[in-house]
Amino acid sequence: MSQKKKFLLRIDPKLYEALEGWAADEFRSVNTHIEFLLREAVRKAGRLPLHTRVKKEGEEEME
Template identity: 55%
Template sequence: MTKKAFALRLDPAVHAAVERLAASELRSANAQIEMLLREALARRGIEVPVAKPPKRGRPKKGE
């Protein structure tokens, strides 16, 4: 899974609120913003599939 990086300009008060919310839910601010965007899209009827995480560890023999 690759993620697209881009600059996001936020009002400092909004950023501080996101950081507080993220800390209370044990997430990074980036993960919190992504979750909030997914929730907002879902409320508008736009479902975004969650990407599968990359496989971890060594590949099995024969793969």
């Protein structure tokens, strides 16, 4: 399994609270939910490289 890139994210407290509630509604951690939202935005914008297969939630990673 590949390592995930770590980075610091500064975010407005009100936005964080909204994300925290949304993540809880989806049974995700805030970190996982932010990654999910970013992945969806990148996919919808057509910015995800074609050779990159993004694992869907609950799916086993295939090598």
